[in-house]
Amino acid sequence: MGNDKQTDIPLLPLRGVVVYPSQVMHLDVGRDQSVKALEEAMMRDHHILLATQRETSLDTPSKDDVYKTGTVAHIKQMVNLPNGTRRILVEGLNRAEVQGFTNEDEFFVVSYENLEEEHGETVEEQAMMRMLMEDFQEFTKVSKKLNQETFDSVKDIEDPGHLADIISSHLSLKIQHKQRVLEIVHVPERIDYIMQLITNEKEVLSMEKKIGQRVKHSMERTQREYYLREQLKAIQKELGEKDGKTGEVAELKEKIEQADMPERIENVAYKELDRYEKVPQSSAESSVIRNYIEWLVSLPWTDETTDNLEINRAERILNEDHYGLDQVKERVLEYLSVQKLTDSLKGPILCLVGPPGVGKTSLAKSVARAIGRNFVRASLGGVRDEAEIRGHRRTYVGAMPGRVIQGMKKAETINPVFLLDEIDKMASDFRGDPSSAMLEVLDPEQNHSYSDHFIEEPYDLSKVMFIATANNLSTIPGPLLDRMEVITIAGYTELEKLHISKQHLIPRQLKENGLSKGQLQIRDDAILKLIRMYTREAGVRNLERQFASICRKAAKIIVSSEQKRVVITEKRLEELLGKPRFRYGQAETDHQIGAATGLAYTQAGGDTLSIEVSLSKGTGKLTLTGKLGDVMKESAKAAFSYIRSRTDELKIEPDFHEKYDVHIHVPEGATPKDGPSAGITMATALVSALTNRPVRKEVGMTGEITLRGRVLPIGGLKEKSLSAHRAGLTTILMPAENEKDLEEIPDSIKEDLNFVKVKHLDEVLDQALLPPNEDE
Structure with a gap:
C-alpha cells in the first residue's frame, strides 16, 4: 500500500468532477476558499491535492463534506479570466489519502499519504485489459456521446491501472461511482468494477x-x-358539412380531461367518445351518446365543500333563521360535533x-347555510x-337521469344538503313505484354506489x-320510513308565533312592501288577536299573508294621506282586515249535562x-253524526258497550238501552273527524246524560277507551x-302512559294547566263529573 507520508499540501475541493492520475484536465476555480488554496500551491511547488465534495450543492464545504481519497496534481498552467475566475490546467500524478487537516481557516491544508497501485498476476491483468477493451469498444458503438476516436485514443495504453482510469473518465457515471474507481488501488478489482459499470450503462442505453x-x-x-383527420375535414368541407364532428369531439375531449373524474368513469367517457366519433351525425344514437358524455362531465365526482364545523357559529345561524325547533337544531349540531371528532361520518338522513x-323547507336551507354546504x-x-327517481335507460333520444342525479348536477359538489320535499306525496301506478x-x-349502507339507469356507473351519495x-307519516x-330519522315539528304555540312574527315575519314584510319600522308599528295585543281570530294553523304561512x-x-x-306613521292596535285590526274569521276556541261558560270537551x-x-x-224516548238506537270516520264511530260504540256493562256501578237504569235512543253529535259537521282519542270524551x-251529572266546564280530556274501561295512550x-x-x-285528563310526552310541552303552558294522569274510565268520571244538581 502507501508509503512516504507527506505534509502541508493545499487541498482544492472539486464539485461534480473526479480527476485521476495521468489525466490532464482544465478546471475553473471561483470560490474564495479554492482560490486561496490555489495561490498557496502556486507559491509553493505547484502541487495541490484534488478531492471531490460529497454534495455538489455546498458552496463552503467543511472537512467532513470532502472525500478523503483524492489525487495529487501538478498545476501546469493558470490563467485569470475577465470575470475573476481562475482557469488552471492540471495533470494528475498519483492517488493519495488525506491523513489530517493542518489548516481549516481560510482554505484547507492537509497531510496525506500516497497510495501505490497493487497489481495482480500479469497474465490475469492482460486478459482483463483485453476484455475491458472489448466492452469499451462495444459501448462506444451504441453510445451517442462516445465514438471510434475515443476508443482509438485509449487502445495504445499499456498500463492496466492507467487504462482503467482513463476509460472511467470517459464514462458518464455518477460521482459516487467515479470516486469508487479512484479509491480502488487493486488494479484487477478496479478493472472488474469498471466492466460492471459499462455492462450496466449498456443496459440503460438499450432501454433508452x-x-x-x-x-x-x-x-x-x-x-x-x-x-x-385533416383529410376528413377537407372531405366534409367539400360535402358542405361545417367542421363535422371534429370540433365537437375535441371540445368533449377537453371537458373529459378537465372533469376530474375517477379513472373508471374517465375510461367509460373516452370509450363513449370513440363511439360518438364513429357514429354518423345524422343517427339518433349520436345525440344520445353526446348527451350521455355531457352528463358524465357535468356531474361532480370529487368536488366537495369543506364543512364549517364551528358549532357556536352554526347554532347562531340556526337561531337567527328560526325561532324554536330545538329538536332539529340539536340534531344538526350533534352531527357537526361527531363530524369534527371523526371526519368520516356518513351524511344523516x-x-x-x-x-x-x-x-320545514326553510329549515333545510338554514342547515346548509350553517354548515357551509351547497343546497339543492x-x-x-x-x-x-x-x-323520475332512477332515470331512463339510454334507449331513446329523450332519456334523462333521475331527480337525484339531476339534483347532484345542480349542487356541483358531492356533499350538498339535498332536500327531498313532500316525500309523503309520492304515488305509484302502472309505471312503477x-x-x-x-x-x-x-x-346509508347502499347509497355509496347508487345506480341510476341513465348514468349506469355507480355514483357516491354517502356524503350527501x-x-x-x-x-x-x-x-x-x-x-322507506325505516331508513330515515324522523323528527316531528308539531307546530308553534301562540307565544312562539308572537316571537316569530316580531323577529322574522314583520321585518320581512316591511322590507318587501317598502316600509320602515318607523312607518308601521304592530302592537303585541294586535299580533295575538291576529294569531287567534284571523288564522287557524299550526304553522305561520297564513299569518305572514x-x-x-x-x-x-x-x-x-301613508301614500294617500299626510299620515307618516301607522300604529296597528286590536281595534285598528278590525278596521283593516274586517271581522274575525275564526271563533277563538273558548271553554264552556257553565257546567253542562251531556256535553264534554x-x-x-x-x-x-x-x-x-x-x-x-x-x-x-225510543228503542235503544245509537245515532252518530258530525262527519265521523270509522275509528271514531267504533270508539262511540265501545263507550256505549262499556256503559251498558257497568250500569250498576254508574247508577244508571239497567234497561236504558231499551227505553232511549242515544244521539251522539260532534259539532262542525262539515269538517271530517277521525281517530280513537275521543273515546273517553264520548x-x-x-x-x-244518563246520570244527569254535569261535566265540569274547566276540564278537557283525551284518551282511547277499551270495552273494559281502560284508557289507552294517544298522540x-x-x-x-x-x-x-x-x-x-x-x-287536562290524559292517559297515564302519555306521561313521557309532557317533556315536549312548553313550561309556560304547564304552569297554567293541571295535567291529571288516568288509567281507567272510573278515574275520568270522578274528575270530570259533578254530583247531580250541584252548583258551580
Missing part, C-alpha cells in the same frame, strides 16, 4: 433505445391520425314531519313514475346530507272539540295542550 423507438412509433401514429307552514331541492309531490326506488337513495319533508311506506295585507294597507294610507289533533295543529249527547258525555298531546290552554281550560 427501446423507449425512443416506442415514442417514435407513437408519434408516427399520431401524425398519421392527424393527417387522416332526516325526515322533518309536521303541518304545512312550520318551516327536489320536489317529489305527485311523482308517479319510477324513472317511485318510493321503492328511493329505498337505495336513502340507505338528505333532509326529507312530509306532512303525514301514514302515507310513507314502512321500509295577514301581515303582508296589513303592510299593503298601511302603505296605501275533548281535545283533537288536526292538520292545523290542536283544537278543542265539544261532544254532545242527547237522549230521547263515554263521559254519555254517562253525564299529539303537545298540540292538544296548546289548544286547551288557548280555550281557557285549566284541567
Whole structure:
C-alpha cells in the first residue's frame, strides 16, 4: 500500500468532477476558499491535492463534506479570466489519502499519504485489459456521446491501472461511482468494477433505445391520425358539412380531461367518445351518446365543500333563521360535533314531519347555510313514475337521469344538503313505484354506489346530507320510513308565533312592501288577536299573508294621506282586515249535562272539540253524526258497550238501552273527524246524560277507551295542550302512559294547566263529573 507520508499540501475541493492520475484536465476555480488554496500551491511547488465534495450543492464545504481519497496534481498552467475566475490546467500524478487537516481557516491544508497501485498476476491483468477493451469498444458503438476516436485514443495504453482510469473518465457515471474507481488501488478489482459499470450503462442505453423507438412509433401514429383527420375535414368541407364532428369531439375531449373524474368513469367517457366519433351525425344514437358524455362531465365526482364545523357559529345561524325547533337544531349540531371528532361520518338522513307552514323547507336551507354546504331541492309531490327517481335507460333520444342525479348536477359538489320535499306525496301506478326506488337513495349502507339507469356507473351519495319533508307519516311506506330519522315539528304555540312574527315575519314584510319600522308599528295585543281570530294553523304561512295585507294597507294610507306613521292596535285590526274569521276556541261558560270537551289533533295543529249527547224516548238506537270516520264511530260504540256493562256501578237504569235512543253529535259537521282519542270524551258525555251529572266546564280530556274501561295512550298531546290552554281550560285528563310526552310541552303552558294522569274510565268520571244538581 502507501508509503512516504507527506505534509502541508493545499487541498482544492472539486464539485461534480473526479480527476485521476495521468489525466490532464482544465478546471475553473471561483470560490474564495479554492482560490486561496490555489495561490498557496502556486507559491509553493505547484502541487495541490484534488478531492471531490460529497454534495455538489455546498458552496463552503467543511472537512467532513470532502472525500478523503483524492489525487495529487501538478498545476501546469493558470490563467485569470475577465470575470475573476481562475482557469488552471492540471495533470494528475498519483492517488493519495488525506491523513489530517493542518489548516481549516481560510482554505484547507492537509497531510496525506500516497497510495501505490497493487497489481495482480500479469497474465490475469492482460486478459482483463483485453476484455475491458472489448466492452469499451462495444459501448462506444451504441453510445451517442462516445465514438471510434475515443476508443482509438485509449487502445495504445499499456498500463492496466492507467487504462482503467482513463476509460472511467470517459464514462458518464455518477460521482459516487467515479470516486469508487479512484479509491480502488487493486488494479484487477478496479478493472472488474469498471466492466460492471459499462455492462450496466449498456443496459440503460438499450432501454433508452427501446423507449425512443416506442415514442417514435407513437408519434408516427399520431401524425398519421392527424393527417387522416385533416383529410376528413377537407372531405366534409367539400360535402358542405361545417367542421363535422371534429370540433365537437375535441371540445368533449377537453371537458373529459378537465372533469376530474375517477379513472373508471374517465375510461367509460373516452370509450363513449370513440363511439360518438364513429357514429354518423345524422343517427339518433349520436345525440344520445353526446348527451350521455355531457352528463358524465357535468356531474361532480370529487368536488366537495369543506364543512364549517364551528358549532357556536352554526347554532347562531340556526337561531337567527328560526325561532324554536330545538329538536332539529340539536340534531344538526350533534352531527357537526361527531363530524369534527371523526371526519368520516356518513351524511344523516332526516325526515322533518309536521303541518304545512312550520318551516320545514326553510329549515333545510338554514342547515346548509350553517354548515357551509351547497343546497339543492327536489320536489317529489305527485311523482308517479319510477324513472323520475332512477332515470331512463339510454334507449331513446329523450332519456334523462333521475331527480337525484339531476339534483347532484345542480349542487356541483358531492356533499350538498339535498332536500327531498313532500316525500309523503309520492304515488305509484302502472309505471312503477317511485318510493321503492328511493329505498337505495336513502340507505346509508347502499347509497355509496347508487345506480341510476341513465348514468349506469355507480355514483357516491354517502356524503350527501338528505333532509326529507312530509306532512303525514301514514302515507310513507314502512321500509322507506325505516331508513330515515324522523323528527316531528308539531307546530308553534301562540307565544312562539308572537316571537316569530316580531323577529322574522314583520321585518320581512316591511322590507318587501317598502316600509320602515318607523312607518308601521304592530302592537303585541294586535299580533295575538291576529294569531287567534284571523288564522287557524299550526304553522305561520297564513299569518305572514295577514301581515303582508296589513303592510299593503298601511302603505296605501301613508301614500294617500299626510299620515307618516301607522300604529296597528286590536281595534285598528278590525278596521283593516274586517271581522274575525275564526271563533277563538273558548271553554264552556257553565257546567253542562251531556256535553264534554275533548281535545283533537288536526292538520292545523290542536283544537278543542265539544261532544254532545242527547237522549230521547225510543228503542235503544245509537245515532252518530258530525262527519265521523270509522275509528271514531267504533270508539262511540265501545263507550256505549262499556256503559251498558257497568250500569250498576254508574247508577244508571239497567234497561236504558231499551227505553232511549242515544244521539251522539260532534259539532262542525262539515269538517271530517277521525281517530280513537275521543273515546273517553264520548263515554263521559254519555254517562253525564244518563246520570244527569254535569261535566265540569274547566276540564278537557283525551284518551282511547277499551270495552273494559281502560284508557289507552294517544298522540299529539303537545298540540292538544296548546289548544286547551288557548280555550281557557285549566284541567287536562290524559292517559297515564302519555306521561313521557309532557317533556315536549312548553313550561309556560304547564304552569297554567293541571295535567291529571288516568288509567281507567272510573278515574275520568270522578274528575270530570259533578254530583247531580250541584252548583258551580
